[in-house]
Amino acid sequence: MGNCCSHSSSSNGDDHPNAKNHLGRTEFSAGLSKIRLIQNDNSTSGGGCSSQFGGSSSLFGPSSGNNHTSGNNTSTTFWGSDNSHTSGVRDGEEFSQGEILNAPNSRVFTFAELRAATKNFRADSVIGEGGFGRVYKGFIRGEGLTIAIKKWNPGSLQGVAEWQSEVNFLGRLSHPNLVKLLGFGRENSELFLVYEFMHRGTLDNHLFGRGANVRPLSWDTRLKVMIDAARGLNFLHSMEMKIVHRDFKPSNILLDETFTAKLSDFGLAKCFSSLDQTHVTTRVVGTGGYAAPEYVATGRLKVKSDVYAFGIVVMEVLTGKRMQDIRRLLKQKSLSDWVKSNIVNRGKIGMSMDAKLEGLYPTNLALEVAQLGLKCIQTEVNVRPSMKEVVERLEQIEADNQNPAGNSYKRRRVNNAISKMVVN
Template identity: 45%
Template sequence: MKIKLDSLFPGCFKQMRPETMPATPMKPKKAEPAPAAKQTASFHQRRISASDFSSSALSEDLSISLAGSNIHAFTLQELRVITQSFSSANFIGEGGFGPVHKGFIDDRLRPGLKAQPVAVKLLDLDGSQGHREWLTEVIFLGQLRHPHLVKLIGYCCEEEHRLLVYEYMPRGSLENQLFRRYSASLPWSTRMKIALGAAKGLAFLHEAEKPVIFRDFKGSNILLDSDYNAKLSDFGLAKDGPEGDDTHVSTRVMGTHGYAAPEYIMTGHLTPASDVYSFGIVLLELLTGRRAIDKTRPHREQTLADWARPQLKDARKLRRIIDPRLEGMYSEEGAQAAAMLAYDCLSHRSKSRPTMSAVVNTLEPLKDYKDVSMATFIYTAPSVQKEAKKEGGKDQAAAGEDDRHGRHRQDHQQKHKVVSPNRSHLHHQGRSI
């Protein structure tokens, strides 16, 4: 079925300035049937992309539509109603796209709407993103469905206004949960659950019939529901991945400093391995409780990857860099496995990095490891000291040091012996590198 561009996105192109129109038109490719396994996660056998949209008049036909995606075209007035005119009481936060407000929809607003809270994102016309990113988000999330992708419910496009309506994620972003002050730390098992969920979202994108490269994977783009299930959001910089014999996509370098893969920064060559590197950075943040870039730390520690990666393969060094807010409540075996995974994801040779499917397989068993006090396993100083005495005082200095650490850990264990492992738990970084 052929449809008009204005029927797909009513009013979106009537008031657009010439410089905001989508880029050079491309002839749509012939639709190809998708494997049955892939169809369960998407509404379309052949996914359309921004390049399929013509920049010419409204009469330009599209060969493919978003029919069946159940995306609602809301009016600006409807969104004003559900957010109480975007009141400060409903303000959730603000990102590169613009401010976000909470609202509530049901069938009184429009017949057939499921009653649920929503997040309404308003494009800041003076912000770092624009119509192109808005359109990219609608196109990707309007067609892709997965438990670990945030659900797009609808959009609004009236005159210069651009808005997006998502399912509401009550726990906010991973960035806020991990780095906010004056709150309980995320338990180890919750961190691994979040890492696994985010990995599954990326793996789905990379393995789609028409692969997608997320390109801006970071904690602020990982949203959490009430049970800490992770869902990827903000597809404004996402790109269609290489297909067929192509090994990469050449594109303008965009993303967030500290998360972008080094080869992408140097060459502009974008591959799924670029996302794997970014995942490795987020996994490091979960392990250490440190930001990817932190200018408040000593110079050698400001870039997380440079500081942490050399220490990941040494068990003793790893203990020193694990987030101290965990207070020793984590699985040593799980931490070592996660550290080795992060090490591999951050390889400077992109071809040496694991696929996201392999990442998922590695993380899957880690979510079941218990948050156990490390003092139970580490406190070995007395036996070490006795052995040193038997050998005529060899390594007395090292044994004494171990003994001091052991007493400290024993005191820590006694202090925290009743702590439950299940306790509750931007810095702005530029998008363009």
């Protein structure tokens, strides 16, 4: 549903007019990789979330006359008769291994509070925009609290269903690598979601953005971000009722002051009872280029569909190129074949790695990360590793990265210089 903290260098909220014509293909064209995919949903299996998360309407009570209807005919009262689930702003307590709260711990914000926090939603308060609407930076003076506010755009293809999904998931999930949902609000036709403010913005902006505020990420920071993001996905996948994010991409990975990465945007999330369960739908959602080929071609969503998206992000982190730019280089090759030839290749990896790294990375470990990413993007679902295996492998790579014996920046610079000579 967009970014919680920072200017985004791409827009992900619009449907491609011919998106439906791309069903049945195992790969997107380059031009589709920034397009949000949303089609009519006629699911043949339930999401399975009701037993653990109470369903999409659990927070809002029984239906009444004061309803707002989304495009998929979901009609729900926002406050209902039960406000026992709501409380004050979530405190700083986090569970290092993650925790599911007994009830959503979210505060109900009034329109007046949020208007005051953003100085009437002034244009200079806008820090991003996504499929749900604009994102504003706000400050609640009496509490000394800096927040990020998503304000619904009535013209958006997203609406009440995504709004409720975000509250029901993030309102009850606590993990160091998931962004905190502090609260929500609704007044008349206005819908709001309020998050902790993430000072470093999105991974997307650091990889692909420009300007004085964009800071190139070092190898160590990129490795840390990949591990953090993997831990967040692993937490979602390791619960009794597994959660598939369905829109994992750099603009939904937020960075705090210490560059700790946190996953955001759970408006499209789906629940599964097991790793092997398949959810079949005619509503293919997410962002082109990150959606797994089996999901795009058949509408069959699995937990490991997120693993594919993670592999795509790994390639973007290593190369500093957006996926649509990488796809332009494929020519007649498949993505996997291109990765094998250009990144998982000691002789060519220097030409493929992000130039902003200036050669300051251990080639052997970059190759290992690339090999892991390659496993994640395999067409055969069962061949892909689980996120638990991904985390374990990345943590081992990080341990090797911290070994001074393998950290010769001078040697890396020489290798990079040689690679540039080959290119020229």
